[in-house]
Amino acid sequence: MKTIRLYAFLVTVLTGALSARAQDRPSSDTVFVPLRAGGVYATAELQQSLREKRQQYPDKTLAVVFQEPGTYYFDTTLVITPELTNGKGSIIFMPARIGDNVTLSGGRAVKVKWRRWKNGVYKASLDLPYTFDQLYVNDEQQVRARYPNYDSSARHYNGSAADAIGPERVKTWQHPQGGYIHALHKGEWGGYHYRITGVNPDYTLQLEGGYQNNRQMGMHAIHRFVENIFEELDTTREWYYDQPHKTLYYKPVPGTRLKKALVVVSRLPQVIALKGSADKPVRNVTISGLRFAHTAPTFMDTREPLLRSDWTIYRGGTLLLDGTEHCTIQDCVFDHNGGNVVFVSNYNRHAVISGCHIHDAGGSGICFVGNPDAVRSPLFEYNASQALAAIDTVAGPKTSHYPDSCTAYNNLIYRTGTIEKQTAGIQLSMAMNISVLHNTIYDVPRAGINVSEGTWGGHEIAYNDVFNTVLETGDHGAFNSWGRDRYWHPHRKAMDSLAAAHPELILLDAIYTNKLHDNRFRCDHGWDIDLDDGSSNYYIYNNVCLNGGLKLREGFYRTVENNVILNNSFHPHVWFNNSHDIFRHNIVTASYKPIGIRFWGDEIDNNLFPDKTALPTETDKRSLAGDPGFVNPIAGDYRVKAGSPAGRILFNNFPMDNFGVVSPALRALAKKAPLPVLAQQRLLGTSEINWLGARVKNIETLGERSAAGLPDNNGVFIVSVPEKFPYRLQAGDVILKAGETIVQNVGDLQKAYSRGGDRPIKLVIFRNQQQQEIF
Structure with a gap:
């Protein structure tokens, strides 16, 4: 009777989990490899048993079955190599019965x-x-x-x-x-x-x-x-x-x-590692219905830089997928693990992480991270740059050593980054065509979802519910991205010249459009959607931004349309000439908040503002003002009623009940996103003053701090400088010191200059992320 129940469960798992790719379904003939709870298991013996079974049954499914509820300890990481899958048969790790509480411990x-x-x-x-x-x-x-x-x-x-x-x-x-x-x-x-x-x-x-x-x-x-x-x-x-x-x-x-x-x-930093390569991948491994816990922290091993992002990583996790095809992690629980949880590293194709409950992790939740040897003209630090003659001008990746066509679906992720703070619920770097769908992510120290650079795009990030983000850090977003790709340069004038002279460089890395749609984002310490340095080639539509607004810093080819931005607005920062950016058919609830904008994109128009005082003068000639008439904002339904002025700016309603996890079990566990109390915000007054003919002001907003790259709000921001000014200042500079006086605000600057009389005094400024002295 026990064998019948076990076989029925196995058939359910295999047919249910793999129904989306029936062509990969393993044979119904199954060979069981039973394990009983208690004691420490020698992984070498288990690997040897699997090798022998594979040699004897090359085309069958090997089922590693944990026969009893309880905790199983391995003496070392269990490594699954290509010869164990043999390119034909598959392997599944599973409990004997649905509902059995089986823990694989890293301790x-x-x-x-x-x-x-x-x-x-x-x-x-x-x-x-x-x-x-x-x-x-x-x-x-x-x-x-x-x-x-x-x-x-x-x-x-x-x-x-x-x-x-x-x-x-x-x-x-x-x-x-x-x-x-x-x-x-x-x-x-x-x-x-x-x-x-x-x-x-x-x-x-x-x-x-x-x-x-x-x-x-x-x-x-x-x-x-x-x-x-x-x-x-x-x-x-x-x-x-x-x-x-x-x-x-x-x-x-x-x-x-x-x-x-x-x-x-x-003890162990990882419990199971699927270790193959592009030439010999591990294929058709499913890990289902298990709990993983007690893995060791890896914060002292987090040292590999991720190109020009702010990140370093440890290339591993509780589960490591490295060189795999068609491998699945489903319906597992990961709690109180010391480092990353699931790390999809280097070459991987069609990996799926679905239905998992991930919480209280020292590092990130799910990471898809390729190898730098797949990147053309890679650089590894923010201030690094290279001459045009040194830049590889071939589009796309150089090797196949990156995740492609992989999926994170229906995962509940919270309280990650308990030890490491440069982390994300879901992290993408040097990857292509990754689908991040129907995940609920919250209570994280930095981004819920982060894209580290433009290599190589094609991601679909949709139907996610992401909130309570950037809880311990700053200058970031619930969704965050960078785009410091081949065309990008740490010095803006050099980048302006390079992008103008060679626009063909812009999409050599970001070769496919990232689609960000039908998500709900909230950030109370940054932006709901933050496309930072150079992020390019995005289509952003049908999103609800609950609090922090939407920011587009320097970049190209971003279309933002049909979004609802509550208690905030659009934050364009230091755009390029000919950026080809588009912002249209959106509902905003405050004036735009531009920083350093000299050029606007291809189309900034047909948007709905809260009132006429919020309407811009430089853009939005056909935009309207008025109450959008939300259906039920108290319940989070931001569709608009019939007759709303939003219809006249061609805004289209989209579903408001399709965010986050979809399985009933995970929905019952998930925290609810805090909904805003709506208020029509107006542009705040500033502390801007005239100083020797220049317009200067305090650092008052997160946007100004981010635009200047400052670690805090101290300093005086240069808004504009007249001709023949006594100092070699330019708009966007920040004065940090005047003579011997530390300048925290405009009052400090005025006092320091009055003490110096009419003669110029030495200034210390912040420009291009570096301090320098000028006279």
């Missing part, structure tokens, strides 16, 4: 004998041949001893403090070697991680690390914390492992029955 259960120590702390001898970074008691993650203490309500790192590494605190630590510092990037563009290696005589720390961000500026002055410091073990749920003395210390919550508690420590 190791350890037996400890606790004894009281002091101040509510217990200790136990634990002799392990390896160190570990995460501790679980009764399957709940505990907190490594840290300062400041863990605070679930704190915005940054669940607690951060300027004095975390101050000399006065360092003096209280006897042996901090092996401790860690986690800190935001100075510009709030992700984070850094450092291992403490020693203490200097002045109680500053000796460190290694800090390579986890690809735009080096150093750590934030306030938002940082330390962990793995013995003296900071001072509250419940905290623990510390003294490796030299093989002793584990832990302060449990009162009432915890430690004698019977299950204790698990993290």
